[in-house]
Amino acid sequence: MKVSVIGGTGPQGLGIAERLAIAGVEVIVGSRKEEKALDVVAKAKEDLADYDLNMVGMANEDAAKEGDVLILTVPLAAQKPTVEGIKEFCKDKIVMDATVPLETAIGGKPFRFVDLMEGSAAERTAKILEGTGAKVICAFCNISNSHLANIPEEIDCDCLIAGDDAEAKATAAEIIDKIPGIKTIDTGILEKARIIEKITPLLIGLNIKYKSHYGGLRITGIPALDKD
Numbered sequence: 561m562k563v564s565v566i567g568g569t570g571p572q573g574l575g576i577a578e579r580l581a582i583a584g585v586e587v588i589v590g591s592r593k594e595e596k597a598l599d600v601v602a603k604a605k606e607d608l609a610d611y612d613l614n615m616v617g618m619a620n621e622d623a624a625k626e627g628d629v630l631i632l633t634v635p636l637a638a639q640k641p642t643v644e645g646i647k648e649f650c651k652d653k654i655v656m657d658a659t660v661p662l663e664t665a666i667g668g669k670p671f672r673f674v675d676l677m678e679g680s681a682a683e684r685t686a687k688i689l690e691g692t693g694a695k696v697i698c699a700f701c702n703i704s705n706s707h708l709a710n711i712p713e714e715i716d717c718d719c720l721i722a723g724d725d726a727e728a729k730a731t732a733a734e735i736i737d738k739i740p741g742i743k744t745i746d747t748g749i750l751e752k753a754r755i756i757e758k759i760t761p762l763l764i765g766l767n768i769k770y771k772s773h774y775g776g777l778r779i780t781g782i783p784a785l786d787k788d
Contacts, residue, residue: 564627573633575708583738590623658700671765682753697723698753706773714741717776
């Protein structure tokens with residue numbers, strides 16, 4: 561199974577791509593420009609030379625076409641044009657959306673949330689992809705870039721996901737849980753993304769307050785998603 565990280569040259573996307581590639585997943589890193597994706601992948605392989613990374617770079621459209629599962633890791637301002645640009649390649653695919661509507665998109669503070677007409681960024685993606693059969697899942701919103709980049713340390717954080725298709729969520733959890741330390745928690749239908757996404761600015765604010773880069777979330781007393 562090929563996993564394409566759309567907009568994967570930023571800190572979050574690259575962190576996810578590297579973690580999954582280290583875990584043995586075949587990863588495609590997408591970017592608006594193929595050249596940038598190729599350069600970032602080459603640098604990642606150089607920096608992580610101790611690992612045999614099965615990772616290549618492509619333009620976002622080609623990455624979406626080639627990938628079996630897509631992970632969207634772009635800022636809010638780029639979300640709509642990026643999803644529209646890959647829409648034709650999303651037919652019947654799982655699309656994990658890590659977009660968070662932060663006020664930074666309009667020049668504000670990173671610990672403030674922007675309310676969207678669709679209810680959440682993940683629901684906006686689902687709205688754009690209506691009619692394609694794509695199964696949209698809110699995922700990776702609450703895991704900091706610092707955690708992802710802190711290789712090879714395990715990530716002491718749960719990954720909250722939400723989506724309307726149980727089978728797609730099980731597949732997503734199987735992929736996410738390949739990253740050491742992460743436990744995937746299914747919060748329910750896609751509408752729950754409205755809550756998941758709002759946790760991120762809270763965590764950012766806590767990291768700022770306590771001068772940390774590794775603030776995360778653990779859910780206790782609840783079993784991880786059953787992938788069987």
